[in-house]
Amino acid sequence: MTELPASLAPDLGKAVAGWSAWLAEEKRASEHTLAAYRRDLEGFLFFLQSYLGEPPSLAALESLKIKDFRAWLAERERHGLARSSTARALSTLRGFYRWGERQGLFENAAVGQLRNPRQSKSLPKALSEAETREALRGVLELQDEPWLAKRDLAVLLLLYGCGLRVGEALGLKRAEAPTPGQGALKVRGKGSKERMVPLLPLVTEAVADYLSACPYQAGPEEPLFLGKRGGPLSARRVQETMAKLRGLLSLPPEATPHALRHSFATHLLAGGGDLRTIQELLGHASLSTTQRYTAVDAERLLDVYKKAHPRAG
Structure with a gap:
């Protein structure tokens, strides 16, 4: 501090x-x-x-x-x-x-x-579904040690598959590790507020693969995700992983760890998810924060329309 x-x-x-x-x-x-x-x-x-x-x-x-x-x-x-x-x-x-x-x-x-300075309303940056798939596949190629690659995949899947913030994923303790067959995960968000998020089998399997490969034995109250030397995994390392993926896969600059959480929300909305549900899943205190994703999705649809419609040009 x-x-x-x-x-x-x-x-x-x-x-x-x-x-x-x-x-x-x-x-x-x-x-x-x-x-x-x-x-x-x-x-x-x-x-x-x-x-x-x-x-x-x-x-x-x-x-x-x-x-x-x-x-x-x-x-x-x-x-x-x-x-x-x-x-x-x-x-x-x-x-x-x-x-x-x-x-x-x-x-x-x-x-x-005093008045707050005027700010332009920036929209959340989300990856396309194809870019997200590329990132999740590509992360396995970045590490020389298999257990580190499995760890990184598990972290990214918690961000994209559950909509967790980086700090929420890294804040999980070993005793809180999601296990195969588990349907939901309790997450502590901002202000220590708790919420339940559904778990996809893909996420729980990735966490189980990481734990079975991890060479360090940690106690139930120790961090779930560990660094190369056995200490807690830092957010900085997760950011570095996404930076490497951007270089490896030529992903856009907005391909950051937080972008995976944005992608989770945007893809849910595109698939028919309602705003109230997405608000609960993300842990937003205000619906107005979640409503930004409607603009993201509208922007994406307009871009598709312009590229595909014969009269759009």
Whole structure:
């Protein structure tokens, strides 16, 4: 986890520690989420230290005007940071101020007056069914050791066959490994929310093949997926696997691990799946998030129409 500036005033340093503890213990934020929030706040406090010319304190947080917050936003834009990243950082900052107000430590109405930066609505990137099949076949060719190839196939099948996020797949423990004949898998998603996802025989068989070939014996509470040296498999390694597949198979740039989850949803929708069901399978809190896939599918159908219809050109 990143360290916050050492030159914070003691009262602000104590507040940041309290906020972090609250996120971890009360909100049950994952390590990944907590690290992201801390980076967002760290960026703001580094800016504030330079902007004020002294270590920021709780009094400084209360005294900031809307023009001061806008100076921070302008600084982020000058550094070319993505608007989506700035929107998240602003959300983190608002959350920190809300927590401070509830604790009776500090408050500032100006932060609530800031508008999120305008963002273009990007659609999820999905692979075609043919590209997905190529990726799942090709992954077996990337590793010299058969057990590693079987591991990578099992991971990718959980992403595409069950719609899991990478972190959800890698967060499975050995005791939670799906087994042949098992019909559904309990998944812990964002905010530790649980959901059940159906299991295809292809997925359970791939996991069983991996476990039978894995040279390491792990306890029931240890990670299901292990790295080459026996430690937990990292998301970075899964990303590297997809990068190698892009090179090997000339797949498009959007062929990432997360794209397999998008492909799961898009292909279900194309096959007649309804949005409410897909929302449950993906673990989306809001139906509006899932509705993006209708635009993806409409875009795909329009592309097929343009290529196939004799009058489309």
